Amino acid sequence: MDETRLRGELREAAAAHRPDHARMLARVERGMAAPPPRRDRTPLRAPRAGRRWTATAAVAATVVAVVGLGGLAVTTLQDRPAPPAVAAVPGPAARAAGTVDPGSNHWWAQSDLAVTTDAEVTGLTVEVRVALTGGVVRTGHWQTRSADDFTVAVTEEPGALVYRWTLKDGRAVPPGPHTFAAQYNHAEGVRDASADRYTVVLTARDGGRTTLRGGFG
Incomplete structure (x- = not known):
């Protein structure tokens, strides 16, 4: 197979490829959570990157929850019907x-x-x-x-x-x-x-x- 044909088939294969994003994300998470290779006798500690990832995810979840509750409160107040108007009682002539x-x-x-x-x-x-x-x-x-x-x-x-x-x-x-x-x-x-x-x-x-x-x- 000549080089020109090989390059063309590679380009076609690349264009037809559809990456599995969920699998890629899971692989990245497993990689970040995994401890680094042990090089000495220092006790293993939780990796900083993993803690940073967990904190970021927790903050994001909290923000989503607060925004969701805030939207619910606003919707509830806006949907509440206005109190009926009270007519003034006329005084005696x-x-x-x-x-x-x-x-x-x-x-x-x-x-x-x-x-x-x-x-x-x-x-x-x-x-x-x-x-x-x-x-x-x-x-x-x-x-x-x-x-x-x-x-x-x-x-x-x-x-x-x-x-x-x-x-x-x-x-x-x-x-x-x-x-x-x-x-x-x-x-x-x-x-x-x-x-x-x-x-x-x-x-x-x-x-x-x-x-x-x-x-x-």
């Missing part, structure tokens, strides 16, 4: 108006707060703030509802004399107009009530809440 009683004079005054509600309320807080202009001193208070239904407190806070009515637990206020009055002395003359304020918070039986604010100017 109500109106309020603050005025200075026409019976007030040059030494004494009464601030009237008219509160009208279209439905029964089971929670009610009324606050009247009388600005501490010259000579303001409390003299009394009253309301059209029964005094047994409310806890009333009058306190002096920075800049204002505060009257506060709070509906007692278990009581209710029916629909209709209701009046809350704060009485006080003041310095002689016509008092300016433009800095006076009120706040009313009403709570319906179903939990809906309404807040009203205004003044007595």
Whole structure:
């Protein structure tokens, strides 16, 4: 056989060859795990290459496991349905108006707060703030509802004399107009009530809440 033909057959055989990768990898692993030839009487020790291979494989397996668990957690959180939206409960329809009683004079005054509600309320807080202009001193208070239904407190806070009515637990206020009055002395003359304020918070039986604010100017 001439050399040219021999070279051609070798090339054809090489092109047709399909190496067995699994067998090659197993052979390499066995070679790396095998101890080196013994040349002296030093006790055999685990080859560094083998330990490095084992550590690398363990790290790779750990990374795969962590990535797999992380992907599972992300998928679980993304697939979790969003909580249903909770609709806000509308508060009771109500109106309020603050005025200075026409019976007030040059030494004494009464601030009237008219509160009208279209439905029964089971929670009610009324606050009247009388600005501490010259000579303001409390003299009394009253309301059209029964005094047994409310806890009333009058306190002096920075800049204002505060009257506060709070509906007692278990009581209710029916629909209709209701009046809350704060009485006080003041310095002689016509008092300016433009800095006076009120706040009313009403709570319906179903939990809906309404807040009203205004003044007595």
